[in-house]
Amino acid sequence: MTSSTGLPARGLRFLLARRRVLVRLTVWSVLETGQTFLIGYGPARALDEGFLHGRADVGLVWLAVTGLGVLLGAYGTARVYAAVADLVEPLRDRLVERVVSRGVRSGDAGSLSGLTQQVEIARDTFAGLVMVSRSFVFTSVGALVGLFALAPPLLLVVGPPLAVGMALFATTLRPLARRQETFLVADEALAGDLGTVCPGLRDITATGAEAQIAAGTGERVEAELRAARALAHWGVLRVASLTIGGQLPIVLLLAAAPWLLSHGVTTGALVGALAYVTQSLLPALRNLIHGLGTSGSRLTVVLRRLARPDTADDTATPPPPATSPHPTSTATADRPQRAGGPAAADHTANDGRGAPAPTPSRSHTATKPPPAVSLTSVTFAYGPASAPVVHDLDLVLPPGAHLAVVGPSGTGKSTLTALVAGLLTPSRGTVRVGGHPVPGPAAAAARVLIPQEAYVFGGTLAENLAYLRPDPVPEEELLAAAEAVGLAPLADRLGGLDARVEPPALSAGERQLVALTRAYLSYAPLALLDEATCHLDPETEERAERAFAARPGGTLVVVAHRISSARRAGRVLVMDGRSTAYGGHEELLRSCALYRDLVGSWSPALAR
Known part of the structure; x- marks a missing residue:
């Protein structure tokens, strides 16, 4: 129809x-x-x-x-x-x-x-x-x-x-x-x-x-x-x-x-x-x-x-072809692939007052892939009379970047992921994913969002894992993804990929593992983890985050709830309502008082 x-x-x-x-x-x-x-x-x-x-x-x-x-x-x-x-x-x-x-x-x-x-x-x-x-x-x-x-x-x-x-x-x-x-x-x-x-x-x-x-x-x-x-x-x-x-x-x-x-x-x-x-x-x-x-x-x-x-479907531009993230999968002409290539140099984020990153030369930009995520003067408020949750935010992430977003509760971390995912529209400014405007079908195809409450449906484990793939997924690729993310023990306990999944019988952490593996198998190069590992133990969380960070050409944005997630990330974005700070872990410890307070508030038992 x-x-x-x-x-x-x-x-x-x-x-x-x-x-x-x-x-x-x-x-x-x-x-x-x-x-x-x-x-x-x-x-x-x-x-x-x-x-x-x-x-x-x-x-x-x-x-x-x-x-x-x-x-x-x-x-x-x-x-x-x-x-x-x-x-x-x-x-x-x-x-x-x-x-x-x-x-x-x-x-x-x-x-x-x-x-x-x-x-x-x-x-x-x-x-x-x-x-x-x-x-x-x-x-x-x-x-x-x-x-x-x-x-x-x-x-x-x-x-x-x-x-x-x-x-x-x-x-x-x-x-x-x-x-x-x-x-x-x-x-x-x-x-x-x-x-x-x-x-x-x-x-x-x-x-x-x-x-x-x-x-x-x-x-x-x-x-x-x-x-x-x-x-x-x-x-x-x-x-x-x-x-x-x-x-x-x-x-x-x-x-x-x-x-x-x-x-x-x-x-x-x-x-x-x-x-x-x-x-x-x-x-x-x-x-x-x-x-x-x-x-x-x-x-x-x-x-x-x-x-x-479906006018959007008819006019949507397909995402650029790229390499598959898993060694066991073989890319074909009719199968979407991930963008590969080395990660570009880090760019800076500011709250509207800092200087933007230097503009590369014309000869360099001619061959440089578009940023995985770019936000330009983005402002968002929940209502015309309320204070902005995100204010004049500029952020550029190259393909392959690994960013941790931290900050006190209610400072806009989940709002930021929703803006990048296209679930919210900024009051001012522009958001692009892979060079495509957000919201839009091409940008939506280039990102996958894993929220805190993971979605698992009644069906086989294989059906749950392949949910975001338009083509049949080989069993070897499903097993490799499960091993990489840390789902393999749960899969063995359930009885394998053909075992039927009953969502109420799974714990919150087990549902998160299923959702993470599903996202890992998707063709979307940008993964947004909005506290998607909060129910996992630190070791399993580390394994999952490292698996996403190691995807060729894959970009990872993590709303962190443990200091270990921020330490693993290449860059950290600290959000505090109207202001933001951006840099590496050690750099922010020296320059950002809020980040030092956050690090100090995390339990040493979790700072691994």
Whole structure:
């Protein structure tokens, strides 16, 4: 699915590809139609030919036939649900694949809402749409055929209000769809806002920006509430449609009873007509109006939004080819590779007051690869009235650099990694990864972020490790990565790469090891470890960090929580709200009082 303009055509192709399921659905629905026909025809004949003529046996036979029809119809209904499931689940699977694919490739801000709400809306509404539409069509046919078989004049009383009610209902479908789309846009905006705010709650609290952030989020909540109310207002016309099409025929049948009886309609036929309206047409119309009025418009809107074109994917520039980081892997022409080459000289970072690094000569820059990370005058604050968490930060990291980011809690360390990863947008300044602007699909493909709370899903260990790779990963490469990062003992304990992983059964440190190995196997040359080793012991943490630092052409940024991480890094960035300091470990011990305080606060037992 690549565009929203051909939804009807694609929907038709989807249904035609499942012709056998549609045939089964039709067969079982016809069985339901027999039940609908008998529910009015049987009692009418029981009265006219049996009870009203003193022939109770004939009346009981007709009632027995009606009961048998109800039982057969119930059996058909049960089979209908199985056929509907065979239509619904393939649609859901295709939509999930599309949402996940678009979210992983381009960092689509609406993917969270798309996966958690919109796909389920599409699944449920498509099932409801099939059920109520099918039920109304076959129920109406059975009831109208029954009315004609009992007495044609009955159609003159029931048919016109039913048609008017349906026409009125049809006029509400387009406005409903528009308001449904407004609601979903508001929901996506709220989900995107929460996706930005929630990872920075610690920094928001530290900078006192709670009121400003709450105000902005509150506006999006109010927008969604207004959209929901506008959607609910159209329920009035739906009630009017149901009243005219389903309840008015009952009144007309009773009011026109003398005229009908004088024109050859029998008492049993009149009772049968009332049974058709009250037991068949009214419930079917109620389900159609409430189901199609909600499900139809929601399905159209959701499919149009989920099927919108991936413009970012179409225009994304693929990352430059490079060498694989593992000796056991072989790079191929169709496999992305990492940028290699020697690391360039260190550059400096400042808080906007220091002098920038010297500009290399033109002849040198002609062959020099772009920086792995570059931030130019980057400022970020959680709200217009709050103090910046990052202020006028200039930072340039060459390919192969190893940077540790340290500082007190709430000074913007996680915010910095979120800015580099494209999860947050700076208030001022620019961020580039591998020469590509952030946010953007090319920059997103060149970095991998490992947060403190590692994500592990139910599946095999191999599936978890290869999650970020578009191509199959050889077993030898998986084993080599596990050995390099320090996952091998856990893999052996679980039973190997094909062992099934149960996330709740793993400790926080074990989940971090799985996530670290997954990131190590990715093609992204830039690894951002946002306290991603905080649950590991110092030896395992050292092994993992050295593995990432040793990747050919790989660049490592670590939000450090132990002095040992800062000592291993080639350079250290000290953050303290508005100011920063940058340099090597020994250099900062001499020149930066805050860094000396941080080093002194770390336990000697952990300073290894």
